[in-house]
Amino acid sequence: MAMDQSNVAFVRTEMLPEQAPPASEQGIIKWVRVNLFDGWLNSILTLLALYFIYKILAGFLPWATGGVWNTSSLAECREVLQDTAGGCFSVLTERWNQLLFGFKYPVDQYWRLILAVPLLAVALMPIMFVNHMVQAGRVVAGAMVIIAVLSLIGGAMGLAAIFIITAVAVGYLSMRAQSDAAGARSMMLIFTMLYPFLAFWLIWGGTIFNSIVALAGFGVGYIAFSRMQERGFTIGALSAVVAAIVTWFIGGFISDALAGVLALEPVPSRDLGGYVLNFILGVVCVSLSLPIGIALALGRQSDMPIIKFICVIFIEFVRGVPLITLLFVANVVLAYFLPPGTNFDLILRVIIMITLFSSAYIAEVIRGGLAALPRGQYEAGDSLGLDYAQSMRLVILPQALKISIPGIVNVAVGLFKDTTLVSVISMFDLVGMIRGPIGSSTEWNGVYWELWIFAVFVFFVVCYGISQYSQWLERQLATGHR
């Protein structure tokens, strides 16, 4: 159908200026319409959600803002509140030390725990933030200064001084990292390697020579390994183990002889408790279960049927039973399997069991990473003439571990959450403290919300933080295979 141009009476020759879009199609109105009221179902959902949020806030805000922070018992707190909706947060302030450190750790020794945890941040810095040492250093140093100021306010001069020194050291290293990243990092890595021994000394006390001897064992073992390595990985590893054991054996006499030198008041591990206990169990068990998990994963992949069989049985057994049954084993059964008369403490038994438990899960995660590597990587290692240990260490594991990071972090978060289970076998971690010495004390019997919301908060902060870190690390490590 052709148009006859000559019949058109008027043709506009210039363009009209652009008009603003209608009010309903722009800005916040459009966003609300598309995102909140798009159809009747969505509108109902939005209204329901808004009502729900309103109900939560209407209950929560008066409780959170109208609370009492400075009474010494529930009855006193209720008197002050006079039936208003506020919460009795004074249970948190009054029992703060118990919530964090348990109820048996000597009060005048709390500074050791307060010191051990922030130093952990310093120790983890070069591992967690390999390429972001400068920024991480600034954050950690800033946090140290804040803690130092807080301890000054609290009157703990010595603690404040230690934190100021640490802050200066971290700040200096992070400045050095700007020009010489590798140098600063290797200096911090030395501290990371020393940290476990330092932390042991701080937390459990006793003479520092216990830690020094333990460290010396590892040092001698490492030297033996590097001397013997050229004769094969197996011989190297064996001689390292022998050298370490000899050192520890001899060192045992030395540290016994020097029991009073540089000694902190020894604290039996039965006296640990509170959130710090969750923290100690989580950190120790995750770090111990990583190497065991790697070994189990490699064993499960191995061509040797007996070794493979042992690993499969172990992994499937541990993954098939709940952690709580393993804790029962630690609590009541393990003693039967030890030489008569030995009696090593419950925490150590629990650490062994939780470590075995999580190493099975980590093994499965790493097996996934190993299976995801293309066969060519294994063949590449072989064709370079590397032996098994070398090709694993230099070619396979770096890639497999990188793939497994999200899974490993999931296991770590799950493990940290599972440390609360020790309260079932009457250890007083955070949950154990809330259920036992605090929740059923005469002063605070009947307080639920304040304590439990505190517990939810502290666990959420740590676990959510770790999972966010893992996502960040995944983005950092992505080398763009697509």
Added chain:
Amino acid sequence: MATLSDPPRESFQLSMLLNDTRYRSYTFQFIALFILIAAMAYLGWNLVQNLAAAGLNISYQFLGEPAGYDINQRLIEYTSQSTHWRASVVGVLNTLLVAIVGCFFATVIGVIVGVLRLSNNWIVRQLMSVYVEIFRNVPVLIWILIVMAVFVSVLPQPRDFRGDDPAASMFLDLFAFTGRGFYLPGPQFSAGFAANGVGWLIIIGLLIASFFSARALSNWATKTQEATGDRPVTWYYTLAIWFVPLILACIVMGLNWDIPALKGFNFQGGIFARNSLIALTLALAIYTAAFIAENVRAGILAISKGQTEAAASLGLRPGRTMSLVILPQALRVIIPPLISQYLNLTKNSSLAIAVGYMDLTGTLGGITLNQTGRAIESVLLLMLFYLTISLSISFIMNIYNNSVKLKER
């Protein structure tokens, strides 16, 4: 005649056990086996010595002795005169009850939340993310204890139902929700032959028969559709297959409802679900649902948009696209992690001991262990039970995985 190019036969040397890759693996395996056996022998020897010193032996006699303790929540007959074995069976059934009910609710909540996290409603999406993150990042033990504490402190006590102007009242005059637990109407069969659980067996048998009949009907409909192109309308037959036999059986066996009523300070009659059972199930369900929601979301996101577009270009309606194209593919991604979440829930149900619910960990691993002192036997049986459940579920899952695996040609 020997050719000159033949290499000289090497004689076997001891060093080849370590240096020759042909023999080295045997050496390692032998050493591993030796260490394992030595360790086992060492532990076993310690065990024998310790048992002898304590005047104990490994024996399962105690399972036949009277337990002497009460279990306040049970599915089968049990008195304190029953044996430890019976107590363990009660515990097993209680574990399975929590696991099955918990898995059901976790799936329902998880699927709804997972789908809502992908909704185009911003506020609902944010709300669901908050739910998932909060519940995933806090230990399940804390949730169980919180739900229990809320239950006891928020819901009314049975005494609040008393008097002319009670502080609380029953829901529809049938259900009583108290801080002590839920009182629900309980079905009973008045016919003589249906007593002692026979009625329930008949009902379960009927349901199974209905399931297979309904499946046969649906298979017949599919066959007819493939032969003629028309699918016969069968939904009312299906409804009839499910409900007619059931209703008939109920009438024949004389079904009536035992409604809980307030007598004195407590409710009598009906089914009583303790607060510990409800709190445990609810806490496990909402905790596991957060994980299931993530699995569901990942499964749906894993199906590329091209699949939806392909289905649309074939002329499929949105409902059929979902049921024929998206779901079969998404389920392949969703089901394996879903099953492992079910397993986790079952294993986490052992935390019942924290709220005093008598599951297997509470009976066999709790009171029986403490009363008889048979730690090794009890813990061994406990582990064996959980191991059996885990291994059989993973066995079923392997079969499923193989059946839905992408067939590559």
